[in-house]
Amino acid sequence: MRHYVRLQVSSLVTLCLCLVLTSALLTSLLTMRFSAPLERMARGMLLPIKGEVTSSGSRHDARVESLYVEPHFSGEFRKIMTSQPRTAGQEGNRSVLIRHPKKNDLDPQPVKPRKRFPHAGNVTDEDQILSRAPKCILMGFAKCGTSALLEFLDLHPKIISLDWEPDYFCDRMYQKYDLKWYVKRMPPSLPDQITIEKSPCYIVEHDAHHRIHAFNSSLKVLVLVRDPVTRLMSEHAHYASCQRYWGKTTQSFENRFYNNFTGQFKTEMILKVGDYTPHFQHLLQVFPRDQILIVDGDKLITNPLSQLSRIETFLGLQHEISREDLYFDREKGFYCMHLRQTGERRCMGKSKGRQHEQVNDQFKKKLANFLKPYKEKFFELVGDKFNWM
């Protein structure tokens, strides 16, 4: 009897081994089919792909124009597209969906009549008012003053800014919509005006860098940075206000970012956006340095004109935004706009310039010390120092 049981067990083990070996063989055959040529052909190159490849996760099936294989790509070519958002630190071992403009993809598009055109007074030929592809993009960082910057830039007669965040080049949107869809979403403009849009997800989703470059390799890129401590406080104020909106209790700033039990900062939460270096480093691999302008978000608060003037020069525009266009609003505690055309005064909405939680100075200093090596690395990378804590 014992001999019979032993026989049964050993044949079961043999069967399992056979199954494992067969599946390993099949996997390696499939992997060879995809990864070997890809790896051999192109590390860090755009690969033209023939034919239609569809994604099961997206609403509309998309055509894959090319695949970018990260320089450190190794292993199998698992998915052509994924609906998971990818951020810094998740690179490698994957491919990226990239759309290249073809034929009339980027042509100006007719505007829906209900859309407001802010510079209508100067227009002689109505047919010239069209939605045009942006020539400049503000890529982030979130909570550094991106909305205020775009609204201030809109004061320039040659700049037309989009007043919402399309997030187009980020996974969430890019897999669903084509380039024509994107251009159609842009605000009405005239041929000699520069359309600008901002979406803070672009800087932290590195795939967006490649997609934006494929969309327009001569595009001008703005990146807004701010003292990472105040940026984090702003992010926390945003979180707290959302939680309150849903009637949920909120964690304090300290508890959210510091683990009292281990005596350690919650590194990933703080550095995800707050360490600017990996994001900027990746951007530099894609865009030439002279197409990128780093804007100082702290100066944007204290002396907005200093930053607006740098941007005007960067975009090759005349210096049109002046002291008369901006004023410091005591009640708001921030600079607001004085609209020349209507004489109206306008500040940013309630969600911009929120009250921050009172955080004791000692904790702020501790956080600043924790961030110090990351800040220094960033200063070294950009060859500039900012007046941060």
Ligand SMILES: Nc1ncnc2c1ncn2[C@@H]1O[C@H](COP(=O)(O)OS(=O)(=O)O)[C@@H](OP(=O)(O)O)[C@H]1O
């Ligand atoms: N002029 C002016 N008016 C109001 N707010 C101003 C201005 N300039 C810069 N800021 C700062 O912008 C912070 C919000 O940043 P963002 O617009 O980038 O936030 S978001 O990522 O789009 O949610 C916002 O953060 P909070 O103070 O935490 O609300 C402001 O500090």
